[in-house]
Every structure is written in C-alpha cells, then in structure tokens.
Amino acid sequence: MKFSNFFIPTLKDVSSDVKMKSHELMIKSGMIRQETSGIYSWLPLGYRVLKKIINKIEKIHDEGGVNQILMPTIQSSDIWKISDRYETYGKEMLRITDRNKKELLYGPTNEEMITAIGRQYIKSYKTLPRKFYHIQSKFRDEIRPRFGVMRAREFLMKDAYSFDIDEKNAEITYHDFYKLYLKIFEELNIPVIPVRAPSGEIGGNLSHEFHLIVESGESEIFIGEDVLKKKFNELSYKEVLDLKSFTDDYYKQTNFTEKLKSYKSIEIAHIFLFGTKYSSSFKFDVDSDKGKFKPFMGSYGIGVSRIPAAFIEYSNDKNGIIWPHSIAPFSIQLINLLTDDNQCLDFCDKLYIELIRNGFDVIYDDRTERPGIKFSDADLIGTPIQIIIGNSLKKNNEISIIKRKEKVEQKININEINNYLSNMLRKVI
C-alpha cells in the first residue's frame, strides 16, 4: 500500500477529554472515529488491525473444528422471553420496535438464538458435540461508555457456543476452548493470564477470564507467585481448576486465605460452562439410547474490538504505538526520504514490489513530505520495521533499518538486502 493512497488522518492534538493512552493513540493515528457515545467507526488503519485479529481467531477456530456462522444483530424478543432474560437483562438491552409494533432488540449476546438453532436441528446424541462461533457486532447500552473502544456500547465480539451430551463431555469441550484461546493469544503475541471468574448473569458454575496485565487496567486479578511462569496450555483440566489465579470478584467470594499478588488488568476474553440453563428453558431435548436429555452448553467470548486498545495500552512509548508483527496494520514501513531523486525513487519502487512479492504487509511512504513527518508518522502508527532510503543510498549504497521496538538503526549495504530480508522473512511470517 502506498501511503499517498492510504487514508490515515493522523492528528497532533486530541481533546483533553481523552484520558487513556490507547484511546489517545488510536485517535491520533487515525484508527478510529467516534460517531456518538460508545459507538465508533474503524478507519482503514484500525480496520487492518481488527482484521488481523479476526483472521487469526477464524483460523484457529476452524482448525479446532468450530463451525463459523453469522447470526443477525437484531433479535426477536420472543426467544429472550423464553429464557426469562428479556426482563432480567435490564436497561443494558437496546430495545427496538418495528413498524408492526413487534418488539425487537439489538443483541447483547446470543445464547438464546444459538439454543433456538440447536433445538431445531440437533436431534440425536450421535451428532454431539457441536461447536459454533460467530464474529458479530453486539450492543450493550452501558451506563457509562468510556476509553474509546475499550468500553464501547457497540463492539465486535467473537462468541462461540458448544453443545455436549453431559457435564463430563462439556468439561472436555470447555478445556479445549481454554487451550484454543491460549493458542490464539499466543499467536497474536498477547500475553494473557487465565483467571477463574464467577459466572454472573449468564449462569452456570464454571468460568474463566483471560486478562492482559496493564497498569491502567480497569480490572484487578489475584494470582499466586508461580502462576506467571506456568505454561497454561500444558495444564490438565484438573490443574486448570487448581490454578491460583482469580478475578477480584471470585477471590472475594471464596474463603481463600493464602495471600496472592494483585495486578491491574484488562479482560479480553471470557468462557463459561453453564450447563442446561438454556436447553432447559427452551425444552431442547435430544434423543439417546438412554432416553431424552438436555444438552450441556457453554459459551466462549473474545472482545475482538477491545483487543487493539488493550494491546496499545500494554505496548506504547512517547512516540506512539509499538505493534508486534502479528497484529500490526503493516509489518514494514518503506520510507523514501528523497522522493524527487530518481535513484532513490527507482530503488524504492523496486524494493516495494519485491517486499510485496515476498509476502510482507508493507506501507510505502512515497509522500513528498519532510523526513521528520515521515519518521514521526511511522513511529505513531507503530509499524515494527522501518526501512529508510535516502542520502546513504546515494553516498554509500546503504539503506537503514530501524526496529520500532528497540529503536536502533542498522545500516545495510544494498548487496546484502536479499540476505537480510529472507532472514527477516523467516522471523516475521
């Protein structure tokens, strides 16, 4: 992508209302635009980040045998009356009336709808387990939205749902999702901590949240000394349950006497095993050799649109965002400092094509701006690798490579570029 053809409305100043670093940087870098309280547009740069995250989530769910579907944002009140949540969900539910005075709502979650789907088609125990997921906008009319997309009213969530024949099998599915989530965050380079959580409003008795530890986090978690060193995805189901790692709510409601360390954090995912709560209210019966039974269900959510903000909160400096390759909007920023010099222009054009051919996500700053602007834009939007072409190409046949995170400049002779790139390629992709 050429910078001159890519819409990045960067800003120097944001309103003093903006308090959180990630919120500030997302607006400054032109990732998002607020439409109204708690509702945001994702601009090209931000949407690229979102799509990187979505792609990874899809890939790993698909590999895990979870079927992707797409349910609507608007739901009928009927199914919510069956589960009795139409009343209990309260004012967070955005209720809508259509022209025929039918009561609709913008879905805050989809347990009811997936249960209705399951009930219609799943008739035999032989077809279980079944796992579904979808990535769709949700709306929760928060009392006080804040911090940009971190606590928005409309937000993008990946929610998955599972049906099993009994509790024992459901626990296996739950543990599979636990590991699936760890894999997703590992591949995204987001170091999450799984913590035991109370189930709350969805119901059931087993629940974990996945938190990213950051100073400015709104949540608080309590974990044992050794927990941070654990390889969570190697834990057995029993070890998962025994892990000394809790949300503050859960910690308070247990009589746990051992002192644990507390950290501020951001919750980015949440999994529940809630059993037959919805299959019961929906009279969702499945036949087996031992008669009818109600499937055991679980639900598994990832706050997709919260992840960019959470990660920026975790990884930034005074100049801007510091992305890892896994979720960076671009991996390489190719910066031509001498746009009116034929040698540099020609070199950059060729290198740009070469980089694309090698599978890099590259943004090519071909603008006729001053160097300072190009550098500060590159730092702001946080591209992991900057390749700089300018005077040193003309004088010494050298180009510069700056890694955003380390901030060290490395000069490379143009004869060694191919070597260097193929080396880098191995690490990046």
Add this chain to the structure above:
RNA sequence: CGGGGAGUAGCGCAGCCUGGUAGCGCAUCUGUUUUGGGAACAGAGGGUCGCAGGUUCAAAUCCUGUCUCCCCGACCA
C-alpha cells in the same frame, strides 16, 4: 441514576466574570527558500459561537429551556 465539567473554523484551545466589528496554534491553499526526526518567510481562504426562546439600542458573553459530549462512582467483552 447521583456528583462535576464542556459545546466558539477541519483539529486543539482562548474570549464569557465586567454585553459593543469573533481571536490564537495546528491543518488547508498560493509563492519562494528548505529537505536523515513534526521547516522558515510572505500571502490567502474558512465560523448563523450546539439548538430554541427571552432581556437589551446591542448577546459568544446575561436569563430560561433543551440537546449532545466528557469526567468521577455502581454494570460489563
């Protein structure tokens, strides 16, 4: 919902107390000189001051109402 703040040019802000031709920085446009870390100079364009009503010779400024946004608490991915 309780408590507190704010709506003035594309963005960030001042002006309001004490009514009298609407300002600053950034951005934009033109020109010249610059060009390895957000350039300098000269010029230009751009605002029914959130909306509605009232007071007044005169309202961004005072009064009333209203809408919106933000911040601090309880809800949540």
